[in-house]
Amino acid sequence: MNWVKVLNQDELPEGARRVVQVNDQAVLLIHHQGQVYAVSNVCPHMGAALQAGKLTEDGAIVCPRHHSAFDLRSGDVKAWAPWPPGVGRVLGVVSREKALRVYQTRLAEGAIWVAV
Numbered sequence: 001m002n003w004v005k006v007l008n009q010d011e012l013p014e015g016a017r018r019v020v021q022v023n024d025q026a027v028l029l030i031h032h033q034g035q036v037y038a039v040s041n042v043c044p045h046m047g048a049a050l051q052a053g054k055l056t057e058d059g060a061i062v063c064p065r066h067h068s069a070f071d072l073r074s075g076d077v078k079a080w081a082p083w084p085p086g087v088g089r090v091l092g093v094v095s096r097e098k099a100l101r102v103y104q105t106r107l108a109e110g111a112i113w114v115a116v
Helices: 087-094
Strands: 003-008 017-022 025-032 035-040 060-062 069-071 077-079 105-108 111-115
Touching (some): 003 017, 003 025, 025 111, 035 105
Antiparallel strands (some): 003 111, 017 025, 025 035, 060 069, 105 111
């Protein structure tokens, strides 16, 4: 595992999000409820950017386009294309459930590090 320094900690205050490039991957950093998470900024359902996705109180991010939801800790699917009614089910069948890619993070030396 290779740790890459991506930001200074003060550049991502509580509630903030920021997309950074790590080895040609768009990685979304989220400071949510005291934790810093790093996930792919691309929804595995239909490739939409997740940066504007809603965060839930139980630690999930919801795709702003098709409303698939993913656990920030594990990337596991919590809901797969549930919306809009009818169309969501069709889109969910067209693309099989796939977990969101998550990256390990650590805070050290005043910086945020992501494992790649």
